[in-house]
Structure formats: structure tokens, C-alpha cells
Amino acid sequence: MKVVIVGPGAMGCLFAGYFVKKKQHDVWILDKNARRAKRLKENGIRIDSDKGSFSVKINATASVSDIKSPDLVILCVKSYDTEDVLKTIEPALTKDSRVLTLQNGLGNMEIMNEIVGPERVLGGVTAHGATLLGEGYTRHAGRGDTVIGNMSGKLTVSMRPVRELFNLSGFATRLTKDVNSIIWSKLTINVGINAISAITRLQNGALIESEGTREVVSMAVTEAARLAKRKRIKLIYDDPIQKVESVCRATASNLSSMLQDVLKKRKTEIDYINGAIVRQAKSLGILTPTNVILTDLVKSIEFAYSKQA
């Protein structure tokens, strides 16, 4: 199986590292930065976790011609890059290639459907947390389930090898017929964690240790859960606040992806997470004041990058 991971960030390196270690598939990383791809090829990937540390060699390239006819492409880029990446890789795909998103936020599968066609699109979520410590060097900071499905709601034969790849590489994975509910369930978790950690610079675990942030987490999550209910989307857990708190504990030492972004003064995925809640709620006439404030504050942090000395 030829597997191409697009993006050498924390999650991209995490998947690539374990796939190579456990399965020795033909695994590639596609990086838009040719110099970094060359260094990744020379230096490989290192993964640290509470179980120890390991390094593997990796095929890395910036050239789409190297990743021709992949069986599986996994998008590990930020949501705002999804469209450009798909346009770049589309010519390399065959009709049997599958493209999987496990990205945070809303809207990625819809963009994928438009560019590569729904029959090739898989979507889902992962509860694994990872922190990029350096180029090709990632810390596995939290474990959880990975769930994959497609928009048609039918479990197809082509999904099985994908599930097997993840399971055999140590990522407990199942298939679902209701990917939308899975994506909203993960979105609600990101709504509770990402912006608040980016604003306060707290690790996930600390978010629920301080009374103040714990309260804001609960307010943001309640708004998202109410919106899901109004849209008749069933979350996969009964108590969204309890769920988010349990993810905070399970990924306690992780810096959320949005906190990692602001620490590096990078654009965040706020528009696809809290911002998506605000937009969708507004179109239904629902107020989401906590998410409005969180969105505005994170956007102000992005604005401040250029103003800081």
C-alpha cells in the first residue's frame, strides 16, 4: 500500500513514524517545502512518548511526481490549506486512490468532495494528541480512538485496508456510518479546548484545573452542543462537558494545536472551529456569545503577530 501523508506537522510525523515502524508500508511525506523535505529524508522522524522514543527513516519529497498513484493520501495540513493541497495532488491520484482527512474543524470533507469527488473521500477524527518539538520530531502526547467514514454513510470494502493500516500501527480505529456526527463530536471538543488554550497558553490538562478556564470551556461547549442539537446532529457522548474534560485529562501534557500555532505566530484554524460555530449559529438565529468572544480574541492574537517587537 502506498501511503502519502501531506504535511510534516505534529500529526503528520506521528502517523508516518508509527506506520513505518509497525508496518513498513511504502510511506511518503509530501511537504511543500523542498529543503525541509530533503532534511526529513536525511534525518528521518523521531517520536517521543511516555513509552520511550524511536526514530525511523522516511521517504519525504516536495515533488508530486514522486507520490504518483497512491492508495491512500492522508491530509495532515491546516484546514485553510486543504483546497490548495488537493488541487496540487489531484493529478497524481488514480480512480482507486482514497483521500482521508482527520483534520480539525468543519468543512474539509465538503472541499474534498468538490475537488476529488465524493467516491474518493474519507473523513473522520482522531483523539491522538501530538506536539511538534522540532523538524521531524514529535511528542505523542495523548491517545484515543480514531474513527473513519464517508459521506454516503455506507461502509465500503475500500475502507477496510485503511482501518487495518491504522490498527496495525497502534492507532485503535473503527469505521462509522455517521461521519458527520463523529466530526461534530470532535469539533465540540476542539471548541472547548483549542481557542481557550491558545489565549491562556495553558496545556490541555491545566485548562480544567483553573476554575476560570474550566467555566469558559463549559460555556463554549454548551453553545456548540446546543447548535448540534438544533441541527439534529447526535453527538456520540451524552455529556459534552464531561467528555471535553476527559479529553483534557487524557491529553493533559499536550499543547493544543492552536496553542502550538500561536506560539509559532502562525495562522490558526479558528475559522474552522469556534468561528464555524458562530457562523452556523448565526444563520439559524442562535446566539453563541462565548464563541464570538473566543473567535475575536484568537483573531486579535493573529493580528498582534505583526505588531509585536
Ligand code: PAF
Ligand atoms: O487540536 C488538538 O490539539 C487536538 O485535537 C486535541 C484533541 C484538542 C488535543 O490537543
